[in-house]
Amino acid sequence: MADQTIPYKIYLTEEEMPKAWYNLRSDMKNKPAPLLNPGTGKPLTAEELSPIFCEELVAQELDDTTPFIEIPEEIRNFYKMYRPSPLVRAYCLEQKLGTPAKIYYKFEGNNTSGSHKLNSAIAQAYYAKKQGLKGVTTETGAGQWGTALSMACSYFDLDCKVFMVKVSYEQKPFRREVMRTYGASVVPSPSETTEVGKKILAEHPGTTGSLGCAISEAVEVATKNPGYRYVLGSVLNQVLLHQSVIGLETKAALDKYGIKPDIIIGCAGGGSNLGGLIAPFMGEKLRGEADYRIIAVEPASCPSFTRGTYAYDFCDTGMICPLAKMYTLGSSFIPSANHAGGLRFHGMSSTLSQLYHDGYMEATSVEQTSVFEAAEQFARVEGILPAPESSHAIRVAIDEALKCKETGEEKTIVFGLTGTGYFDLVAYQKYNDGEMTDTIPTDEDIAASIAKLPKVPEA
Numbered sequence: 001m002a003d004q005t006i007p008y009k010i011y012l013t014e015e016e017m018p019k020a021w022y023n024l025r026s027d028m029k030n031k032p033a034p035l036l037n038p039g040t041g042k043p044l045t046a047e048e049l050s051p052i053f054c055e056e057l058v059a060q061e062l063d064d065t066t067p068f069i070e071i072p073e074e075i076r077n078f079y080k081m082y083r084p085s086p087l088v089r090a091y092c093l094e095q096k097l098g099t100p101a102k103i104y105y106k107f108e109g110n111n112t113s114g115s116h117k118l119n120s121a122i123a124q125a126y127y128a129k130k131q132g133l134k135g136v137t138t139e140t141g142a143g144q145w146g147t148a149l150s151m152a153c154s155y156f157d158l159d160c161k162v163f164m165v166k167v168s169y170e171q172k173p174f175r176r177e178v179m180r181t182y183g184a185s186v187v188p189s190p191s192e193t194t195e196v197g198k199k200i201l202a203e204h205p206g207t208t209g210s211l212g213c214a215i216s217e218a219v220e221v222a223t224k225n226p227g228y229r230y231v232l233g234s235v236l237n238q239v240l241l242h243q244s245v246i247g248l249e250t251k252a253a254l255d256k257y258g259i260k261p262d263i264i265i266g267c268a269g270g271g272s273n274l275g276g277l278i279a280p281f282m283g284e285k286l287r288g289e290a291d292y293r294i295i296a297v298e299p300a301s302c303p304s305f306t307r308g309t310y311a312y313d314f315c316d317t318g319m320i321c322p323l324a325k326m327y328t329l330g331s332s333f334i335p336s337a338n339h340a341g342g343l344r345f346h347g348m349s350s351t352l353s354q355l356y357h358d359g360y361m362e363a364t365s366v367e368q369t370s371v372f373e374a375a376e377q378f379a380r381v382e383g384i385l386p387a388p389e390s391s392h393a394i395r396v397a398i399d400e401a402l403k404c405k406e407t408g409e410e411k412t413i414v415f416g417l418t419g420t421g422y423f424d425l426v427a428y429q430k431y432n433d434g435e436m437t438d439t440i441p442t443d444e445d446i447a448a449s450i451a452k453l454p455k456v457p458e459a
């Protein structure tokens with residue numbers, strides 16, 4: 001076992017927890033491209049966004065310049081129920097791999113919703129309550145975001161309507177029950193309860209749904225019901241802002257022991273945990289103060305960064321949402337029903353897309369059987385049963401540590417362990433029974449949905 005001068009778990013005190021979120025965009029020379037109104041092709045104004053999102057969240061969405069935004073005291077107090085989250089030194093994994101690399105992971109699964117999603121859910125619910133709204137609508141893929149939002153809404157006594165991707169609704173009945181226990185209503189998407197849902201069902205009968213479909217339905221319900229707004233658990237700038245609490249805590253914990261990471265790894269669905277984890281490190285990189293290798297990991301079944309196109313696209317399948325410039329597989333792309341539901345989004349955060357486009361980070365894609373191999377290896381030595389999404393980051397962290405074993409380099413690797421996999425046992429069962437398969441889209445599949453990208457004049 002390596003010299004254990006660093007504790008297994010590095011915790012911060014309540015006093016050391018961040019008091020402000022860090023807005024990564026403030027340090028970007030090339031700002032992320034603005035959201036466009038699909039009707040006019042012009043950047044969306046605060047007035048146009050306010051029927052969809054809460055006012056303060058619109059302000060955060062559009063703010064590319066303020067470096068730090070204070071975390072309201074009510075949110076900081078809520079954070080204290082489950083934060084600071086531990087930064088764990090993976091001594092047991094290092095020993096098992098026989099690597100000289102030093103591996104750390106930031107564990108966000110230590111709350112009832114089981115993932116990092118609560119960090120933004122509580123902020124979004126707070127601003128909705130502050131604005132005097134009745135409730136919010138949202139989509140959920142794997143169910144983590146819906147669970148987190150239902151917890152946050154019940155805390156602030158807000159109504160919560162969740163459209164859950166049909167495949168997850170069927171595969172994860174227990175997650176649905178957690179949401180209902182917290183008072184949310186949960187509808188499988190696409191559904192017959194919205195105009196856009198009926199249209200998608202008519203065009204794709206028997207579809208298992210996608211995040212893009214569920215977003216369309218949730219936006220429709222929010223805009224048609226007075227006193228409701230739509231909230232989104234990833235992709236948007238405001239969500240990356242709230243998730244910066246992950247990176248700020250990670251950096252503060254590492255700084256306590258004078259540790260500087262060489263490689264930072266996170267899974268990427270819409271980009272919120274990765275954007276949050278890397279925020280302060282990327283800030284240093286952008287300001288020329290430090291350098292880090294930053295790796296986004298996505299599923300080979302939904303490879304937005306590695307095989308997508310950098311273009312304006314709809315964030316939803318029904319094509320009713322604003323246009324975002326991002327790495328995308330096309331909003332009509334419906335990925336195969338793989339087991340990392342939270343990574344099945346056709347697009348990517350426009351902040352991360354711009355950074356990737358400018359060469360500040362790398363991306364790689366991995367197949368789900370190799371992801372579950374890594375999950376199993378990790379669970380057996382580190383004790384935590386990881387979420388399939390998080391296990392994408394584990395896969396690449398292990399691969400990087402094994403490269404160090406070959407070269408003898410003592411690199412420091414930090415990865416985001418975004419959540420636990422207790423509701424993903426159907427997936428683990430498939431893996432244990434040797435029934436898990438990998439589905440990778442063909443170039444033709446991707447070209448077909450890319451051909452349907454909206455025609456937008458370049459900003």
Ligand SMILES: Cc1ncc(COP(=O)(O)O)c(C=O)c1O
Pocket residue numbers: 114115116141142143144145233234235267268269270271272273274341342343387389390418419420
């Ligand atoms: C546990 C977990 N990790 C990661 C993700 C990916 O989302 P994001 O890229 O926004 O962090 C999800 C999304 O549902 C998730 O539930």
